[in-house]
Amino acid sequence: MENGNISWKRMMFKGNKVWQAFGPDEKPLYKNEKVLIKYNIKQDYEYWVNENNVESISQDRSSESPVKKKILNKASFNNRKETEKDASEGDIPSGAICIYTDGASSGNPGPSGIGVLFRFGEHEKELSRHIGIATNNIAELEAIRTALLELKTTKKPVRIFTDSSYAYGVLTMNWKAKKNPELINSIKKTMTSFRDLKLVKVKGHAGHAGNERADFLATRAVKNEIK
Known part of the structure; x- marks a missing residue:
């Protein structure tokens, strides 16, 4: 798994398995006190993250008993949930469905895509979809709308995490929307059908x-379309 003078080693980042970059001296690559990781060894995107959040994976896990492995896996998942709580600046109710949404646009407007990650307990589902020509704001909203429509129940607590100030503002803070009123109103109407839903x-x-x-x-959906 060499890439020039960089080698990638399996590590843990906030409860998730990732690949971390190491130099020819077998030391982690550093930049502004951060280390370089990627989630998939074949992906183009790489991320600089706080080194304190990256941990090694024990090499002797294969020799552990099934019971011990189960306990460790559960602890790892609980740690991930605690990380999510910290990032959301609020508590996540027990049994909640956590959804992470993002939109991307090449050109703004231009070829656009959405990305959605669903988490419920130890189950995960991913969605990566091209949505045609749109602006980044529309892509952000469409990711949230799609996530809501994918859910099969409105009775469980739902937390949707977005990094879009625009989407958060027009959907939860009554920002006056000069554009995209139909899409915004459609999402708001869908949100009211859920018993306990919050946008974070x-x-x-x-x-x-x-x-x-x-x-x-979201970025992959755009790249796949414009290849």
């Missing part, structure tokens, strides 16, 4: 695993 604003490109993955999925 997170900082983009800040090392939040769920948000970074949604960003990758």
Whole structure:
């Protein structure tokens, strides 16, 4: 898994398995006290993240008993949920469906895509879709709309994480929308059908695993279309 003078090693980042970059001296690559990671060894996108959030994967996990592995996996998942709570600046209710959405546009307007990551318990589902020619704001809204329509229940708590100030503002803070009123009103109407739904604003490109993955999925949808 060599890329020039860089080698990639399997590590853990906030409860998620990632690949971390190491130099020819076998030391991690550093930039402004951050290390370089990617979620998939074949992906183009790479991220600089806080080194304190990256941990090694024990090499002797294969020799552990199934019971011990289960306990460790559960602990890892619980740690990930705690990270999500910190990033959301609020509590996530027990049994909640966590959704990370992002939109991308090449040209703004231009070829656009959406990325959605669903998490419920230990289950995950990803969605990466090209939506045609649109602006980045429309892509951000469309990602949220699509996520809501994908859900099969309105009775469970739902938390949708977005890094779009625009989407958060027009959907939750009564910002006056000069454009896209039909799409915005459609999303608001759908939101009212859920028993417990909240939109949570997170900082983009800040090392939040769920948000970074949604960003990758949205960008991939655009790249696949314009190849």
